[in-house]
Amino acid sequence: MTVNIILLGPPGAGKGTQARRLVEERGLVQLSTGDMLREARSSGTEMGKVVAEVMDKGQLVTDEIVVGLIREKLEGSDAPGFIFDGFPRTLKQADALGELLEGLKQNVDVVIEMQVDDTALVERISGRYTCGNCGEVYHDKTKPSAEEGVCDACGSTDLRRRADDNEESLKTRLLEYYKKTSPLIGYYYAKEKLHPVNGLASVDEVAAQMKTALDKL
Numbered sequence: 001m002t003v004n005i006i007l008l009g010p011p012g013a014g015k016g017t018q019a020r021r022l023v024e025e026r027g028l029v030q031l032s033t034g035d036m037l038r039e040a041r042s043s044g045t046e047m048g049k050v051v052a053e054v055m056d057k058g059q060l061v062t063d064e065i066v067v068g069l070i071r072e073k074l075e076g077s078d079a080p081g082f083i084f085d086g087f088p089r090t091l092k093q094a095d096a097l098g099e100l101l102e103g104l105k106q107n108v109d110v111v112i113e114m115q116v117d118d119t120a121l122v123e124r125i126s127g128r129y130t131c132g133n134c135g136e137v138y139h140d141k142t143k144p145s146a147e148e149g150v151c152d153a154c155g156s157t158d159l160r161r162r163a164d165d166n167e168e169s170l171k172t173r174l175l176e177y178y179k180k181t182s183p184l185i186g187y188y189y190a191k192e193k194l195h196p197v198n199g200l201a202s203v204d205e206v207a208a209q210m211k212t213a214l215d216k217l
Contacts, residue, residue, distance in 0.1 A: 030083045127139045128161070
């Protein structure tokens with residue numbers, strides 16, 4: 001049985017960290033919109049050429065293109081399940097994803113909502129940095145690397161901070177999330193798919209809460 005998971009939550013809630021754990025522990029495939037677009041752009045396929053043309057013109061990639069990329073991933077995989085990271089972001093996209101999965105005789109099985117407090121989230125984000133090589137996430141206060149400037153996981157010295165990981169930028173990103181994406185919480189609650197977890201708990205505690213939801217499937 002294929003298990004499809006959507007991770008919902010504002011920027012910095014920890015979706016990427018938990019997605020990587022699910023990939024490692026359950027063999028699921030993480031479908032990140034950004035990664036798919038970059039991969040398609042360099043693939044040379046017909047869809048890739050469309051993506052490249054749109055991006056080269058500085059235009060926004062349409063929902064139809066993103067859904068087409070997701071379809072390619074789903075149809076060409078024998079993975080036990082998928083994690084949708086960064087899609088859907090709007091109600092229109094949620095409807096499109098539902099129609100796609102229905103056509104493939106699949107479903108959205110569970111939607112994990114990572115609940116956070118905005119004030120605590122600002123503090124978390126403003127101190128965050130990641131390894132550019134392996135993606136390991138660190139924090140100035142709660143999880144600094146053991147050796148300054150060196151990744152604990154892979155030894156890389158490519159530790160970096162996102163330019164928009166600051167209070168002013170985060171507030172703008174949060175506003176965008178609450179305007180466009182938060183309506184999905186009610187959408188999936190009505191479909192009895194929603195499972196909230198405490199996104200400000202430790203990484204292990206959040207993973208345990210998610211495991212409880214998945215074990216019920």
